[in-house]
Amino acid sequence: MIFKILGCSGGKYRNFGPTAFQLDDKVLIDVGTVMRKLDMRDIRALDSLLLTHMHFDHIADLPFLLQSIIEEKDGNFTVYSSKETKTAIFTHIFNFSIWPDLFQISDKLEWKVFNHLEAFNVSGYEIISIPVNHTVPTNGFIFDDGDSSLGFTADTYITDQFWEECNKKKNLKALIIDVSFPTGYEDRAKLTKHLTVELLLQELKKLEKDNLEIYVTHIKPSDRAKVIKNIKDIEKQGIREKITVLEEGMIIRV
Numbered sequence: 001m002i003f004k005i006l007g008c009s010g011g012k013y014r015n016f017g018p019t020a021f022q023l024d025d026k027v028l029i030d031v032g033t034v035m036r037k038l039d040m041r042d043i044r045a046l047d048s049l050l051l052t053h054m055h056f057d058h059i060a061d062l063p064f065l066l067q068s069i070i071e072e073k074d075g076n077f078t079v080y081s082s083k084e085t086k087t088a089i090f091t092h093i094f095n096f097s098i099w100p101d102l103f104q105i106s107d108k109l110e111w112k113v114f115n116h117l118e119a120f121n122v123s124g125y126e127i128i129s130i131p132v133n134h135t136v137p138t139n140g141f142i143f144d145d146g147d148s149s150l151g152f153t154a155d156t157y158i159t160d161q162f163w164e165e166c167n168k169k170k171n172l173k174a175l176i177i178d179v180s181f182p183t184g185y186e187d188r189a190k191l192t193k194h195l196t197v198e199l200l201l202q203e204l205k206k207l208e209k210d211n212l213e214i215y216v217t218h219i220k221p222s223d224r225a226k227v228i229k230n231i232k233d234i235e236k237q238g239i240r241e242k243i244t245v246l247e248e249g250m251i252i253r254v
């Protein structure tokens with residue numbers, strides 16, 4: 001499986017866009033940074049989108065993406081989310097006030113609600129959503145192509161169920177984990193329900209496998225240098241190897 005990083009920042013600056021990943025050309029995971037990263041050919045190739053939660057940095061490009069799908073794509077397109085995320089987006093965005101309800105305008109679009117911990121199939125992948133610990137209902141995902149699995153925590157603070165599900169996946173190879181803040185910012189992390197580098201190390205102790213590729217995402221742009229220094233220090237001290245800080249344009253092959 002090929003994971004393209006379209007956006008991986010916990011904020012929006014000139015060169016840092018919020019969360020959006022692309023799985024094998026066809027599937028998007030969150031849409032914080034999409035329209036300035038994909039051209040029309042890329043958009044026509046998409047067939048689905050999976051959402052982790054309703055926060056604006058994860059859905060910002062949704063109206064523009066769906067608009068261009070209606071205009072450019074011949075086939076259908078499906079958005080997958082939890083019940084809570086769907087309700088929030090239709091109540092506050094697709095309400096004919098902030099934006100038209102594009103799902104009433106075009107029959108190319110479909111919205112499917114998933115139940116957490118029940119596997120569903122998208123573009124040849126078996127996917128499960130797992131509730132995590134954030135300020136609004138939020139789910140991570142595990143993507144399984146039959147040979148390998150990759151887990152994505154989405155935005156989360158200290159959590160258990162996600163790691164328990166990862167431990168059940170014998171073919172788990174890589175994890176993308178929210179580390180918004182550097183070590184020392186634990187009060188802010190608790191308030192906003194994200195992880196720091198120190199909390200990441202504590203969370204990783206819950207994993208039974210230790211040779212996984214670990215990728216860090218959602219760093220606040222203003223704290224990026226501090227987070228990178230924390231991670232270098234961890235490697236120097238030999239506490240943990242193989243922690244990669246994601247950058248826009250990076251590709252993860254699993």
Ligand SMILES: [Zn+2]
Binds near residue numbers: 053055134155
């Ligand atoms: Zn969030």
Ligand SMILES: [Zn+2]
Binds near residue numbers: 010055057058155218
């Ligand atoms: Zn976020």
